Amino acid sequence: MTERPEEVGPVRARLWTAGAGLAVVAAGLGIRSVGRGPVAEHAGDALYTVLVLTLVVLVAPRIRPGIAASAALGFSCAVELFQLSGIPAQLATHAPLARLVLGTSFNAPDLLWYAVGAAFGWTVHRAVRTRRGPGQSLGTTG
Template identity: 40%
Template sequence: MDSPRDAAGRRSANADVAPRGGRRGRRIGAVVLLVLVTGAGLSVHAFAPENAASDIAGDALYAAAAYFAVVMLAPSLRPIVVGAIAAGWCVAIELFQLTGIPLLAGAAFQPAMLLLGTVFDARDLVVYMGTVAALTGLDAATAVVVGRVRRR
């Protein structure tokens, strides 16, 4: 999708911001999805056996929660910007695990593990990026469809 341009062909200063219409609906949708994804993540954590599949599911749900949290906080951002922020958060948290601090924090206060994780795993980065890329694409496609419906 091309960036908005002015009459002289210059990129608009608001190119990273979505059109005004629909912010409230996008925020409400993000809140609902964040609640659902968080519930699913907590269920995986509490009830799924500890194996690769549950680890991957948890990572995907974590990345989805990051994406929906960004939309909730800044619904006017374009999907690519939301995706970049969510991916950056996930990578930063995963790299932070290399310090050992999240493991210590989790030992002292177990719920911290849900937000910070415990130990670095490169596979997590792959799952985060795949999930964020899929959500970014889905969000962008939804924006196109909603925009077409609104123009009718």
């Protein structure tokens, strides 16, 4: 029995999106390991939001690019503002993964770089979606 395209679409979309997410993680870790200073830091901030956007698309493959970018930007900014509470810094001392996910200290310029990441992610998501058709997202079939 063959599968209909609408049954395969979201699965393919999630596979493509998972691959994109892994590429974003690799890029972020690569930049952080070889780069130093503000360039590596700001690229990491932007890529953090791109990764959040890919996770949003992974959960909802047919989501519109603007909504996915807005959700990613909102989440990234919320995490940055959460750092003002001091809780992420405390968690980072006990769980190293918390340091990667939540950071440790508030830095206002990070908010700008999250917006850059959201704009980049929106551009890529929109380009892929436009190439595939208006009702389809990353990896869906027509």
